[in-house]
Amino acid sequence: AQKVTQAQTEISVVEKEDVTLDCVYETRDTTYYLFWYKQPPSGELVFLIRRNSFDEQNEISGRYSWNFQKSTSSFNFTITASQVVDSAVYFCALSEGVNRDDKIIFGKGTRLHILP
Amino acid sequence: EAEVAQSPRYKITEKSQAVAFWCDPISGHATLYWYRQILGQGPELLVQFQDESVVDDSQLPKDRFSAERLKGVDSTLKIQPAELGDSAMYLCASSLHRGTGELFFGEGSRLTVL
Numbered sequence: 351a352q353k354v355t356q357a358q359t360e361i362s363v364v365e366k367e368d369v370t371l372d373c374v375y376e377t378r379d380t381t382y383y384l385f386w387y388k389q390p391p392s393g394e395l396v397f398l399i400r401r402n403s404f405d406e407q408n409e410i411s412g413r414y415s416w417n418f419q420k421s422t423s424s425f426n427f428t429i430t431a432s433q434v435v436d437s438a439v440y441f442c443a444l445s446e447g448v449n450r451d452d453k454i455i456f457g458k459g460t461r462l463h464i465l466p
Numbered sequence: 467e468a469e470v471a472q473s474p475r476y477k478i479t480e481k482s483q484a485v486a487f488w489c490d491p492i493s494g495h496a497t498l499y500w501y502r503q504i505l506g507q508g509p510e511l512l513v514q515f516q517d518e519s520v521v522d523d524s525q526l527p528k529d530r531f532s533a534e535r536l537k538g539v540d541s542t543l544k545i546q547p548a549e550l551g552d553s554a555m556y557l558c559a560s561s562l563h564r565g566t567g568e569l570f571f572g573e574g575s576r577l578t579v580l
Binding site: 456 | 506507511514555
């Protein structure tokens with residue numbers, strides 16, 4: 351069965367600090383997708399990234415970067431030079447199956463507080 | 467920018483009453499999802515539609531929950547009768563194609579059952 355674990359329930363950092371959100375997943379499938387979503391206070395989940403299980407190349411998008419390591423079944427998310435607007439709940443997610451979004455399993459989320 | 471519309475935004479009801487939520491996905495999105503998010507938890511899939519057909523409703527409590535997407539566009543999720551444990555955020559999402567994994571979510575409907 352697939353499972354996503356986000357061990358950090360809540361994190362608080364001061365603005366401009368770097369912060370890493372951890373994600374560990376479990377799956378028996380060799381083909382899967384991993385995702386990160388952001389849920390700001392408004393409640394609407396926003397897609398951030400999708401990573402194919404065959405692509406372990408790390409990705410950087412502005413202040414965001416993702417580190418995918420199959421050897422440790424981890425898909426960690428780092429925010430560099432954090433800003434107050436980054437305050438939100440962040441969810442790591444996993445999907446298996448022929449169609450990658452057949453069933454997306456979300457972790458419990460990490461609530462990130464960026465303090466001014 | 468196109469959005470997924472949901473209503474009502476908030477709903478307070480008494481247990482044993484019926485409640486309904488409506489979702490209008492982004493135009494052209496064939497796949498529609500209903501998720502339930504309990505406070506402090508991640509979203510859990512209730513039902514997934516591909517056009518008007520149900521693809522997955524294995525986690526939908528069918529004794530009290532029902533969902534339909536009659537014309538393959540907007541969708542309704544109904545709970546009857548509501549129970550205290552149904553208090554949660556009900557999120558609708560859509561995607562253009564199956565297989566992308568990129569879901570577009572609405573702002574959700576927050577249900578409180580008293």
